[in-house]
Amino acid sequence: MNSAPATVPAIDEIRSALHHLIDPEVGINVVDLGMIGAIDVAADGRVSIEMIPTTAGCPMHDTLSDGAKFIAGGVRGVTAVDVRFTYEPPWTPERITPEGREALGMM
Amino acid sequence: MSASPASFRPQALISFVFFGFGLASFAVALGWLAARPEAFLGAARAGEMVALVHLTLLGWMGSFVFGAAYQLIPVISEGPLFSRVLAWSHMALHAAALPVLLASMVLERFAGAAHAGSLLAAGAVIGVINLVVTASRRSRWTPDNVGLQLALFWLAATVGMGVLLALARSGRFAWLDAAAVLRLHMTCGVVGFFAGTLVSVSFKLVPMFLLSAVKTQARAWLSIVLLNGGLALAVPALLGNLGGLVAVAALAIVVGLAVFLAEMGVLVSRRMRGLDWPLRGFFSGVAMLAPAALAGLVGALHSAGWLAWAPARPGLTVFVLGVFGVLTPCILGMAGRIVPFLAWQWRYAPHVGRARVPLVADLVRAPVMRVQFFCVVTGLLAVAGGVAFEASLALRVGALAFGGAAACLAVTGAGLVPHLLHPRLQPLGTPVARPRSASA
Numbered sequence: 001m002n003s004a005p006a007t008v009p010a011i012d013e014i015r016s017a018l019h020h021l022i023d024p025e026v027g028i029n030v031v032d033l034g035m036i037g038a039i040d041v042a043a044d045g046r047v048s049i050e051m052i053p054t055t056a057g058c059p060m061h062d063t064l065s066d067g068a069k070f071i072a073g074g075v076r077g078v079t080a081v082d083v084r085f086t087y088e089p090p091w092t093p094e095r096i097t098p099e100g101r102e103a104l105g106m107m
Numbered sequence: 108m109s110a111s112p113a114s115f116r117p118q119a120l121i122s123f124v125f126f127g128f129g130l131a132s133f134a135v136a137l138g139w140l141a142a143r144p145e146a147f148l149g150a151a152r153a154g155e156m157v158a159l160v161h162l163t164l165l166g167w168m169g170s171f172v173f174g175a176a177y178q179l180i181p182v183i184s185e186g187p188l189f190s191r192v193l194a195w196s197h198m199a200l201h202a203a204a205l206p207v208l209l210a211s212m213v214l215e216r217f218a219g220a221a222h223a224g225s226l227l228a229a230g231a232v233i234g235v236i237n238l239v240v241t242a243s244r245r246s247r248w249t250p251d252n253v254g255l256q257l258a259l260f261w262l263a264a265t266v267g268m269g270v271l272l273a274l275a276r277s278g279r280f281a282w283l284d285a286a287a288v289l290r291l292h293m294t295c296g297v298v299g300f301f302a303g304t305l306v307s308v309s310f311k312l313v314p315m316f317l318l319s320a321v322k323t324q325a326r327a328w329l330s331i332v333l334l335n336g337g338l339a340l341a342v343p344a345l346l347g348n349l350g351g352l353v354a355v356a357a358l359a360i361v362v363g364l365a366v367f368l369a370e371m372g373v374l375v376s377r378r379m380r381g382l383d384w385p386l387r388g389f390f391s392g393v394a395m396l397a398p399a400a401l402a403g404l405v406g407a408l409h410s411a412g413w414l415a416w417a418p419a420r421p422g423l424t425v426f427v428l429g430v431f432g433v434l435t436p437c438i439l440g441m442a443g444r445i446v447p448f449l450a451w452q453w454r455y456a457p458h459v460g461r462a463r464v465p466l467v468a469d470l471v472r473a474p475v476m477r478v479q480f481f482c483v484v485t486g487l488l489a490v491a492g493g494v495a496f497e498a499s500l501a502l503r504v505g506a507l508a509f510g511g512a513a514a515c516l517a518v519t520g521a522g523l524v525p526h527l528l529h530p531r532l533q534p535l536g537t538p539v540a541r542p543r544s545a546s547a
Contacts, residue, residue, distance in 0.1 A: 020535050021459070024451060026318065027466050055315045057185040059178075059452065067460025071535075093318055093379045104380060 034095025132166025261299025
C-alpha cells in the first residue's frame with residue numbers, strides 16, 4: 001500500500017518531465033507530438049496519464065507507456081503511475097504543438 | 108473513451124530469420140538471372156524457368172512477406188503472436204523444403220516436387236493458421252485487417268493449387284485441366300496474396316509512416332472489395348476458360364487497384380512529413396502497379412477477343428512488372444524501414460525513459476539508402492526492357508542493379524550489429540538532436 005506523500009505532485013511538473021520521453025520513430029517528445037492527454041493526480045500521489053497513440057496498434061505502445069511510467073514515477077511526490085491509451089478522440093496532426101511542428105519541419 | 112488493448116511487443120527474431128533467408132534467396136536468384144538470363148526469356152528448359160520463378164516468389168518475396176507478417180499482423184490486430192512454436196515450425200519447413208522443391212523443378216522430377224511442395228504447403232498452412240488466429244483474436248473490421256486475412260486465404264488457395272498441379276504433372280489426376288489450374292495458381296498467388304498483402308498493409312503502414320490517416324474509409328473498403336471480388340470471379344472464369352468473365356474479373360481487379368492508388372496519392376499529397384529514401388522506393392513500386400495492372404487487363408481483354416493487340420507474352424510482362432517493378436521495390440523499401448525498427452525495438456526499447464537512446468533513423472545511413480533506391484530504379488527499368496526486347500544484356504544489368512540494392516540492404520543490416528552488441532546510451536538529460544530522417 002502506498003503511503004500519502006508529503007507533497008502532492010504538480011501536473012505541470014509531470015508534463016514537463018515527459019518532455020524527456022522521445023518518440024524514436026518521429027524524433028520529438030510525446031508532449032509536443034500531442035500524445036499526452038489528461039493527467040490526473042490524486043491526493044495520495046497516484047498519477048493517471050492518458051496517452052493518445054498516433055495510430056491504433058502502434059508497436060511503440062508498450063515502450064512509450066513504460067517510459068512514461070518511469071519518468072513520471074521519478075517526479076517528486078508521485079507514488080504510483082497508471083498510463084491509459086485512448087483512441088477517442090483520435091490523434092490528428094493538429095495535436096502537434098508549434099514547437100513540435102518546427103522540430104519536424106512540417107509542411 | 109476506449110481503453111487500450113492488452114499490451115504486446117512484436118517478435119523480432121523470427122522476422123529477422125525470415126528476412127535473412129529471403130535476402131539469401133534473392134542473391135541466388137539474381138546470380139542465376141545474371142548467369143543464365145535465357146532461363147527467364149523462356150529459351151531454357153521449362154523446369155529451370157519454373158524453378159527461378161519459384162525461387163523469386165517463394166524464396167525472396169514469400170520469405171520477406173512472412174517475416175514482415177509475423178511483425179505486422181500482431182501490430183494490425185493489436186495483440187501478441189498466437190504461437191512462437193508454430194512460427195518456428197513454419198520457418199523450419201520453409202527452409203528445408205524450398206531447396207528440394209527447386210532442385211526437383213530444375214530436374215523436372217515432379218513427384219519430388221509434389222513431396223517437397225507438400226512440406227512447403229504444410230509450413231505455409233501452419234503459418235497462415237498462426238497468423239489468422241492472431242489476427243482474429245482481436246477482430247477489427249477495418250480494411251487493412253480484413254484485406255490481410257483475405258490475402259492469407261488466397262495464399263492457402265495458391266499453395267493448395269500448387270500441390271495439385273505438381274501431382275497432376277507427376278501423372279496423377281489425369282482429368283485435371285493443368286493449364287487452367289496453373290493460371291489460377293499464378294493469379295491467386297501474385298494478385299491475391301502478394302498484391303492483396305501490399306494493398307492491405309499499405310492502408311495500415313503508410314498513414315503510420317506519414318503521420319496521417321486513411322482519408323476515405325469508403326475508398327479503402329471499395330479497393331479491398333473490388334480486388335477480392337474480382338479474384339473470386341476469376342476462379343470459375345479461369346477454371347472454365349470463360350474469356351469474357353476473365354476480362355470482367357480483370358476489370359474489377361484493375362479498378363480496385365486504381366482506387367487503392369488514388370488513396371495512396373491523396374495520402375502522399377497531404378503528407379505532413381517529407382518522404383525518406385525507403386518510402387520513396389516503396390512508392391516507386393506502388394506507382395508501378397498502374398502499368399502492371401494495365402498489362403494484365405490488356406492480356407485479359409485480348410484473350411476474350413475484345414482487344415486486337417496484346418504484348419507478345421502478356422503473362423511474362425505482368426510477372427516481370429509485378430515482381431520486379433512493384434513487389435521488389437516495395438519490399439526493399441519497407442525492409443529499409445522495418446529492419447532498423449526491429450533492431451531498435453530489440454536493443455533500445457527497454458531503455459526508453461531511463462536513458463537517451465538513438466532514434467530509429469540514427470541506426471541507418473542515408474547515403475546507403477539513396478544508393479539502394481537508385482539501384483532499384485535502374486534494376487526495374489533494365490529488367491522490364493530486357494523482357495520487352497528479349498535482351499540478355501539488359502537482364503544481366505538489371506540483375507546486377509538489384510544485387511546492388513540487396514547489398515545496400517545487407518550493409519544496412521550489418522550497420523545494426525554494433526548497436527545490438529554495444530547499445531549507445533546517454534544520460535536522459537542530454538539535449539536531443541534535431542529530428543532527421545533517412546532522406547537527409
